[in-house]
Structure formats: structure tokens, C-alpha cells
Amino acid sequence: MRKTVRGRPDGKLLATAPVPNTGDWDTYQATPAVPVDALTGRDKLSLVFKSPQDNAFDVDAVQFSNP
Secondary structure, eight states, X not given: OEEEEESSTTSOEXXXXXXXXXXXXXXXXXXXXXXXXXXXXXXXXXXXXXOSXXXXXXXXXXXOOOO
């Protein structure tokens, strides 16, 4: 399973990262930072999560930073 970052749900793919299976709904695991293609100006981002099953994982937090 992977998480993706897009400018909008059906927009250009800006980044993708794996989502590990921790084996338990309440066991969180940090994932490594991935580079996101730069956008110009001020934009909204959409995080798109796709899985073949419902309730595939739980997101605790998402953090963006400027390197």
C-alpha cells in the first residue's frame, strides 16, 4: 500500500511513499520523509490514500517542512 501527494485528488502526482503494516490498528510507525515536487505560488495539497480494502490504515499525523 502507498500514500500519494497530489495538487488535487485527480491532479499531478507530486510524491508517493509506502505505508507499512504494523499489525495493529493502534500501533503507529513513522515513515521516512519523501521529497515532494515543488509547486509555485500558494497551493492546496491533497493526500490520496488507496487500498483494496476499507479501513486499511489509520493516519495519526502528516508533517510538511521546507528543507
